[in-house]
Amino acid sequence: MSTTPEPVTVIGLGNLGRALAETFLHNGHPTTVWNRSAAKAETLIAGGATAAATAAEAIAASELVLVALLDPTAAQEVLVGAADAVRGRALVNLTSGGPQDARELAGWAAEHAAQYLHGAVYAVPQTIGTTESSVNYSGSAAVHQRWQTQLGLLGKGTFLGTDAGLASGYDVAILAGMYGMLGGFLHATAMAKVAGVSATELTPMLVSWLADSFPALSAFAKEIDSGDYTTEESSLAMNQAGLDTIIQASQSQGVPAATLTPLKKLIDEQVAAGHGAASLARVVESLRSAA
Numbered sequence: 137m138s139t140t141p142e143p144v145t146v147i148g149l150g151n152l153g154r155a156l157a158e159t160f161l162h163n164g165h166p167t168t169v170w171n172r173s174a175a176k177a178e179t180l181i182a183g184g185a186t187a188a189a190t191a192a193e194a195i196a197a198s199e200l201v202l203v204a205l206l207d208p209t210a211a212q213e214v215l216v217g218a219a220d221a222v223r224g225r226a227l228v229n230l231t232s233g234g235p236q237d238a239r240e241l242a243g244w245a246a247e248h249a250a251q252y253l254h255g256a257v258y259a260v261p262q263t264i265g266t267t268e269s270s271v272n273y274s275g276s277a278a279v280h281q282r283w284q285t286q287l288g289l290l291g292k293g294t295f296l297g298t299d300a301g302l303a304s305g306y307d308v309a310i311l312a313g314m315y316g317m318l319g320g321f322l323h324a325t326a327m328a329k330v331a332g333v334s335a336t337e338l339t340p341m342l343v344s345w346l347a348d349s350f351p352a353l354s355a356f357a358k359e360i361d362s363g364d365y366t367t368e369e370s371s372l373a374m375n376q377a378g379l380d381t382i383i384q385a386s387q388s389q390g391v392p393a394a395t396l397t398p399l400k401k402l403i404d405e406q407v408a409a410g411h412g413a414a415s416l417a418r419v420v421e422s423l424r425s426a427a
């Protein structure tokens with residue numbers, strides 16, 4: 137894919153930042169890089185990148201500036217430290233964080249005459265620049281529009297809206313779902329081991345069952361959005377008994393039920409409140425009331 141070789145700056149040369157810079161270099165963009173530990177720029181310099189001595193110098197070098205730092209604190213520290221250089225810049229921050237972090241930085245950017253687009257990356261560094269990579273963006277529609285060819289080099293891009301916090305809002309929710317699933321997976325392998333089944337033997341069957349379960353999530357989502365938890369399929373009371381059986385089995389095998397008991401507590405709460413006949417999705421009401 138050929139693009140106009142406009143200058144691009146990458147701030148942060150950890151695993152993600154390096155992959156971003158390499159992608160721009162491979163596509164012919166004059167690429168300026170900066171990293172706190174200068175040594176990480178060396179292979180990129182050998183590949184044609186220009187190293188800036190400071191973050192401000194790197195930001196001054198290009199209108200499009202991508203930021204990939206460890207966490208929101210690091211991103212804020214580096215950008216605020218280079219405040220004099222950001223005027224007129226399109227800041228595309230791919231650093232993971234919460235929605236409020238992105239909104240605060242977008243507000244700060246606006247105060248300094250910079251435009252801000254936040255990106256949540258769904259890729260590992262090795263897949264950046266391939267069809268296996270995707271990035272959800274939110275914030276400045278103008279930045280997304282103006283730089284979509286360059287951003288498109290990184291992977292499939294989706295613009296979610298002008299609230300800078302939206303991409304992170306999706307991201308942290310999706311990752312919460314992922315960690316819940318990973319907790320369940322790890323628990324399953326511990327229980328299987330006690331039963332003499334290796335993780336490798338278990339996993340294909342577990343994956344098949346999880347995949348078959350995915351359509352239920354869409355049905356639950358409709359219940360959650362409508363607030364109507366009427367069901368004739370799988371009630372909270374049934375799930376309470378079912379999960380209790382699994383917890384007992386786990387404990388009697390000597391496997392602590394640490395990943396399962398928080399969900400059981402929420403189910404118990406809903407059943408105790410008189411909702412035993414409702415759908416399992418009603419558990420979300422316990423989480424909402426805690427907000």
Ligand SMILES: NC(=O)c1ccc[n+]([C@@H]2O[C@H](COP(=O)([O-])OP(=O)(O)OC[C@H]3O[C@@H](n4cnc5c(N)ncnc54)[C@H](OP(=O)(O)O)[C@@H]3O)[C@@H](O)[C@H]2O)c1
Nearest residue numbers: 148149150151152153172173205206210231232257260261
């Ligand atoms: N890697 C992935 O697969 C992936 C995927 C999606 C999203 N992300 C997100 O992308 C961001 C970067 O990830 P990564 O994998 O590149 O992380 P990483 O390899 O750990 O790199 C972290 C970078 O942040 C810099 N840094 C940390 N604290 C700093 C500070 N106070 N001031 C200046 N620089 C600081 C580090 O500089 P030094 O080299 O000087 O330590 C390094 O360049 C994270 O928010 C991550 O969640 C990563």
